[in-house]
Amino acid sequence: MTNHLLFQDIDEPGLSTIEVYKRRGGYLMAEQALAMARDSIISSLKDSGLRGRGGAGFPTGLKASFIPQGKMDKFLVCNADESEPGTFKDRELMQKNPHSLIEGMIIAAYAVGANKAFIFIRGEYVQQAEILEKAIEEAKAAGYLGPDVMGRGVELDMWVHRGAGAYICGEETGLLDALEGRRGNPRLKPPFPANQGLYQGPTLINNVETLTAITYILKVGAEAYAAMGVEKSSGTKLISVSGNVKRPGNYEIEMGMTGRDIIYGLAGGIEDDREVLLWFPGGSSSPVLTKDDLDLPYDYDSLAGAKTMLGSGAIIVAHDGNSVVDIAVKTASFYKHESCGKCTPCREGTSWTTKMLKRIQSGEATPMDLDVISSVCEQIMGNCLCVLGDAMAMPVASMVTKFRPHFEAHIEQARAANEARLLAELDAPGNVLQGIAAD
Amino acid sequence: MTIRRDPLDPNERELVREGAPSPAGPRRAYMPELPDGADLTQEVVRFDGGSRVPGQHGATDLTKDPAGVPDPAQVEVPAALRAEIEDFMSRYPDSRSAAIPALAAAQRVHGWCSPQAVEQVACVMRLTPAYLTAVVGFYDMLEGTEVGRQTVYVCTNISCSLRGADDLLASLKGEIGDHPDVNIRGFECLGACDIAPMCSVNGTYVGPIDADEVPELARQIISAQDPLPGKQLVRRRVADVAANSDDVARASLDSGTLDPVSLDGGRSA
Numbered sequence: 095m096t097n098h099l100l101f102q103d104i105d106e107p108g109l110s111t112i113e114v115y116k117r118r119g120g121y122l123m124a125e126q127a128l129a130m131a132r133d134s135i136i137s138s139l140k141d142s143g144l145r146g147r148g149g150a151g152f153p154t155g156l157k158a159s160f161i162p163q164g165k166m167d168k169f170l171v172c173n174a175d176e177s178e179p180g181t182f183k184d185r186e187l188m189q190k191n192p193h194s195l196i197e198g199m200i201i202a203a204y205a206v207g208a209n210k211a212f213i214f215i216r217g218e219y220v221q222q223a224e225i226l227e228k229a230i231e232e233a234k235a236a237g238y239l240g241p242d243v244m245g246r247g248v249e250l251d252m253w254v255h256r257g258a259g260a261y262i263c264g265e266e267t268g269l270l271d272a273l274e275g276r277r278g279n280p281r282l283k284p285p286f287p288a289n290q291g292l293y294q295g296p297t298l299i300n301n302v303e304t305l306t307a308i309t310y311i312l313k314v315g316a317e318a319y320a321a322m323g324v325e326k327s328s329g330t331k332l333i334s335v336s337g338n339v340k341r342p343g344n345y346e347i348e349m350g351m352t353g354r355d356i357i358y359g360l361a362g363g364i365e366d367d368r369e370v371l372l373w374f375p376g377g378s379s380s381p382v383l384t385k386d387d388l389d390l391p392y393d394y395d396s397l398a399g400a401k402t403m404l405g406s407g408a409i410i411v412a413h414d415g416n417s418v419v420d421i422a423v424k425t426a427s428f429y430k431h432e433s434c435g436k437c438t439p440c441r442e443g444t445s446w447t448t449k450m451l452k453r454i455q456s457g458e459a460t461p462m463d464l465d466v467i468s469s470v471c472e473q474i475m476g477n478c479l480c481v482l483g484d485a486m487a488m489p490v491a492s493m494v495t496k497f498r499p500h501f502e503a504h505i506e507q508a509r510a511a512n513e514a515r516l517l518a519e520l521d522a523p524g525n526v527l528q529g530i531a532a533d
Numbered sequence: 534m535t536i537r538r539d540p541l542d543p544n545e546r547e548l549v550r551e552g553a554p555s556p557a558g559p560r561r562a563y564m565p566e567l568p569d570g571a572d573l574t575q576e577v578v579r580f581d582g583g584s585r586v587p588g589q590h591g592a593t594d595l596t597k598d599p600a601g602v603p604d605p606a607q608v609e610v611p612a613a614l615r616a617e618i619e620d621f622m623s624r625y626p627d628s629r630s631a632a633i634p635a636l637a638a639a640q641r642v643h644g645w646c647s648p649q650a651v652e653q654v655a656c657v658m659r660l661t662p663a664y665l666t667a668v669v670g671f672y673d674m675l676e677g678t679e680v681g682r683q684t685v686y687v688c689t690n691i692s693c694s695l696r697g698a699d700d701l702l703a704s705l706k707g708e709i710g711d712h713p714d715v716n717i718r719g720f721e722c723l724g725a726c727d728i729a730p731m732c733s734v735n736g737t738y739v740g741p742i743d744a745d746e747v748p749e750l751a752r753q754i755i756s757a758q759d760p761l762p763g764k765q766l767v768r769r770r771v772a773d774v775a776a777n778s779d780d781v782a783r784a785s786l787d788s789g790t791l792d793p794v795s796l797d798g799g800r801s802a
């Protein structure tokens with residue numbers, strides 16, 4: 095079921111300006127929150143059942159409660175890196191409704207006592223960063239940010255920090271290193287950012303959608319939010335549907351809607367009315383599903399039950415006119431390119447998996463290579479510093495397992511085609527090898 | 534045919550076999566992508582500087598000492614660039630945080646993160662050039678080699694390639710040709726899979742790009758004009774239900790007037 099909460103005003107012209115945003119009831123929640131006790135905000139986040147929308151799905155209220163109390167420099171970081179292939183929901187929010195993100199950040203910063211906030215946005219989102227910067231200026235001018243927020247004696251400074259193109263900077267500790275001006279290599283956890291994050295200070299990191307949702311949870315109330323969706327996956331989720339569908343785009347749904355309703359209902363079905371070959375339910379890092387899984391409810395637990403994940407909420411659909419081999423090569427090459435190189439299983443594993451898949455693609459492989467790929471993927475999983483390695487191993491292993499006959503057929507076809515080509519070259523007049531071959 | 538073991542060693546004996554057929558070539562499956570014009574008859578493929586690994590531009594001169602933090606008296610930094618970097622540095626508790634924005638600013642001035650650009654940033658930020666060069670090497674948008682100033686990223690990730698992105702990249706590259714002002718490259722998911730196949734022209738997202746629009750787009754890129762104004766992302770207003778349909782003129786919830794975005798081509802977004 096669709097339900098417009100974060101998207102309720104999204105198409106209102108000029109919503110990115112503070113004037114229109116306030117006309118639609120903007121910043122009332124921030125004013126209300128700053129009059130509340132910090133604990134009661136965190137407990138209503140817990141009651142709402144909101145889980146992180148950046149990929150891991152960690153309960154947001156719980157994470158906020160990990161931030162130590164007391165007077166010290168604490169930081170709030172908004173993860174707007176959004177580089178997971180297939181994901182473009184944060185872009186829509188930042189571009190059209192930037193003030194609701196800022197408002198959510200004011201509330202979150204107040205709840206944990208952070209006085210400095212950064213929005214780490216991927217460098218490619220030039221226009222969105224400009225819109226956010228303008229919105230922050232407006233909020234500062236209106237007294238919602240600055241040394242004395244709304245005259246309540248709370249300090250909050252907010253800046254947009256632009257990245258420069260690296261998927262790994264979406265990983266929370268890689269992001270912190272990038273924000274500190276280093277190469278974005280992830281850090282060993284623990285310590286978790288809640289204890290030692292940015293500049294070694296306690297840091298709350300949340301996704302754009304998570305922080306925006308906070309504004310709307312206060313608006314509708316924690317109970318009403320918890321009543322949406324299904325148990326343990328409460329509330330609404332923005333989903334980005336792309337690939338071979340008729341109407342790719344961002345949709346807001348209550349969790350628990352089926353994959354079929356999303357793909358055939360909201361997104362209008364498959365291009366040229368073909369069949370689904372496979373779909374990624376949660377970005378390219380999630381193990382793929384097939385057309386037999388279309389009736390799965392779209393929520394955290396049902397997808398985990400099907401050995402995949404909701405991830406960032408990006409559904410990528412491929413129809414049966416595509417080769418699963420090509421999709422596997424694209425997937426693996428992306429992680430190979432983005433691996434930061436810090437740990438061996440990820441750096442070497444993504445690189446060799448890509449080489450093997452390319453060999454399969456060009457017909458230079460045998461079915462045994464499929465077993466090698468599966469075993470390499472198995473050895474990557476759980477053996478890396480961050481989960482980027484797993485993020486390649488999981489979808490690739492799922493493709494090789496679920497579509498093994500496709501891979502084998504491709505290997506044989508491509509090999510036969512290569513052989514035919516070589517024989518034709520040999521037969522060509524004037525080839526000096528002809529005599530040798532005859533012997 | 535000539536087989537040489539080490540193309541850089543002048544004393545290396547050349548093995549010449551008259552009239553022999555060309556060998557089948559090295560085993561491609563294990564090789565990195567070959568540079569244009571690579572000599573496939575070489576036993577070992579060499580890249581810049583005799584390296585066996587591609588991308589080792591400008592080999593390090595090991596006889597020199599590493600450069601320290603530049604002396605402000607010796608390095609001339611454009612005033613506007615210095616002001617911009619200092620503004621970035623003032624935003625963070627630790628000024629080192631400004632490294633990426635500062636390098637991006639220097640790249641806007643110099644066209645790429647040239648040794649001179651890196652030195653200027655190093656001078657203002659009080660860091661070593663080596664540190665900053667390492668940062669440049671990590672990020673895709675910071676260019677370590679000289680490139681054209683028109684930056685075009687064509688997304689070739691999964692969603693876009695399901696909708697013809699590889700053809701788009703090839704045809705756009707073909708149409709633009711080897712143009713010194715244009716830096717066109719395939720890129721990972723740009724976060725706009727809803728307008729696939731798409732590309733980013735100096736930060737402006739355009740898509741979905743039809744095959745017959747490619748020549749026009751190429752012309753606009755070369756002449757630094759606004760790329761396909763009708764297809765720019767900021768024009769798309771509809772987030773839901775009628776996603777991907779641009780032609781729904783929406784009335785404001787408040788005033789009932791027509792969406793100004795559709796009237797001014799998205800410029801007010």
Ligand SMILES: Cc1cc2nc3c(=O)[nH]c(=O)nc-3n(C[C@H](O)[C@H](O)[C@H](O)COP(=O)(O)O)c2cc1C
Pocket residue numbers: 145146147148149150151152154173174175176177178261262263264265266267299300301302304305480481482485
């Ligand atoms: C390789 C990798 C890439 C990630 N990319 C993103 C991203 O682009 N955006 C994001 O919000 N979270 C991303 N995450 C998840 C973050 O590490 C972190 O869990 C998230 O920002 C926490 O926010 P949340 O609790 O609001 O979801 C990524 C994680 C990994 C391992």
Ligand code: SF4
Pocket residue numbers: 262279280432433434435436437438440441478479480481482483
């Ligand atoms: S798993 Fe990969 S990306 Fe993550 S730290 Fe290790 S090498 Fe880097």
Ligand code: FES
Pocket residue numbers: 179180181688689690691692693694721722723724725726727729731
């Ligand atoms: S796959 Fe091209 S923008 Fe996401």
